[in-house]
Amino acid sequence: MNFFQAKSYLRYLLKARYHKGYGLHSPFVFNLVRDVFYSPHSYYAFETINVLRKELCRSDKFIEVQDYGAGSKRFNRRRRKVGHIARYSSIAPRYGELLYRLLCELQPNTVIELGTSLGISGGYLGLSDTRRKVITIEGCAATAALARTTFQRLGCDNVQQIIGQFQDVLPSLLADLSSLDFVLFDGHHQKEATLDYFNLCLTKAHNHSVFVFDDIHWSQGMEEAWETICQHPRVTVSMDLFRLGIVFFRKECQKQHFVVRY
Numbered sequence: 001m002n003f004f005q006a007k008s009y010l011r012y013l014l015k016a017r018y019h020k021g022y023g024l025h026s027p028f029v030f031n032l033v034r035d036v037f038y039s040p041h042s043y044y045a046f047e048t049i050n051v052l053r054k055e056l057c058r059s060d061k062f063i064e065v066q067d068y069g070a071g072s073k074r075f076n077r078r079r080r081k082v083g084h085i086a087r088y089s090s091i092a093p094r095y096g097e098l099l100y101r102l103l104c105e106l107q108p109n110t111v112i113e114l115g116t117s118l119g120i121s122g123g124y125l126g127l128s129d130t131r132r133k134v135i136t137i138e139g140c141a142a143t144a145a146l147a148r149t150t151f152q153r154l155g156c157d158n159v160q161q162i163i164g165q166f167q168d169v170l171p172s173l174l175a176d177l178s179s180l181d182f183v184l185f186d187g188h189h190q191k192e193a194t195l196d197y198f199n200l201c202l203t204k205a206h207n208h209s210v211f212v213f214d215d216i217h218w219s220q221g222m223e224e225a226w227e228t229i230c231q232h233p234r235v236t237v238s239m240d241l242f243r244l245g246i247v248f249f250r251k252e253c254q255k256q257h258f259v260v261r262y
Contacts, residue, residue: 008217012242016261028253029237033260036101037241045127046097052153053093053120056086063142068165068188082118082146090120091186091214095243098262099184099212102246103128106210108181112173113137114166114197115187115214119147119154125184126156134159137169139187166193170200180204186214191221198229205234209249216245230257 001009018024021034059082066078091099103111103125109132113122116138125134136159138144144163151159162169166188174180183201185194194213201211216226226245230238236255237248241262 004219005217008223009242012217012240012259013261015240015259016242018258018260024258026237026253026256026258028248028250029239029256029258032105036105037098037260037262039101041101043097043100045100045124046093048154049096049120049123049127050093052123052150053086053090056090056118056120056150057083059083059086063146065142066140068139085143086118086120090118091124092243094262095241096121096124098241098244100124100128102210102212103132103182106182106208108132108210110177110180111135111182111184112180112201113184113186114170115185116147116161117143117186119150119159121184121186122147122159123150123154123156126151126159127154130156130158132158135162135173136160137162137164137166137173137187139163139165166197170197174200174204177204179206180209181206182210182212184212184214189215189218189222191225194222194225195228198225198232202232202234205249207250211247213245213247215243216240217242 020038021030024030024033061082062079063082064078065080111125111132111134113125113136116122116136122136141163144161148161180201185197216222229247234249235247236250236253238257239246240259
């Protein structure tokens, strides 16, 4: 966590007022926070993923990484150790488990992930229901190859990988879809790019779609992108969990923004 992120985290702590659903007046958000965010239930898949995560964290293998987005604030070289990528770039267990529970609760049909990395987050998405198709897009061929092994070892035959830059792949992918239920935006951490991909996916969003944004406080630009997304007229409920931002489009809900302690 750099200086900017540390300041953002302090601001988040000062604003976060809702813990385990207490103080929430929206029934939809209250039930979501109480039953999904803070669910005490542990799934077998969590341990399966964490065993593989620990193995990746111990890896001494080096790969050449191609960054197409904002790059990395921790890594300044293309040649990177797999163990360091797993340790510092993969989604943390508590947030991966939250994604898993979200999918179990919401039961989306169409799931897209922008940014595969080593496949840990995709593993949570895929194992939430192996009958559900998950499409994950990654620009770097080297990390995508490692992710392929991750999915094979986790038994995620339902995860389809696409290698290519988001701006090249996403438009044609969306053109083939009638609707879009769940999107995880986890790559290209730049303001304009994030807003571009949001607006593209918005064309296929419906009342029950859910968009999740990773690293919304990663930089000033990402915070600005997040604020713009929350203010969009089609977004009714937005939730800031510091690491993740979640937006809903439910017309039956009053437009509200929640900063939830998680």
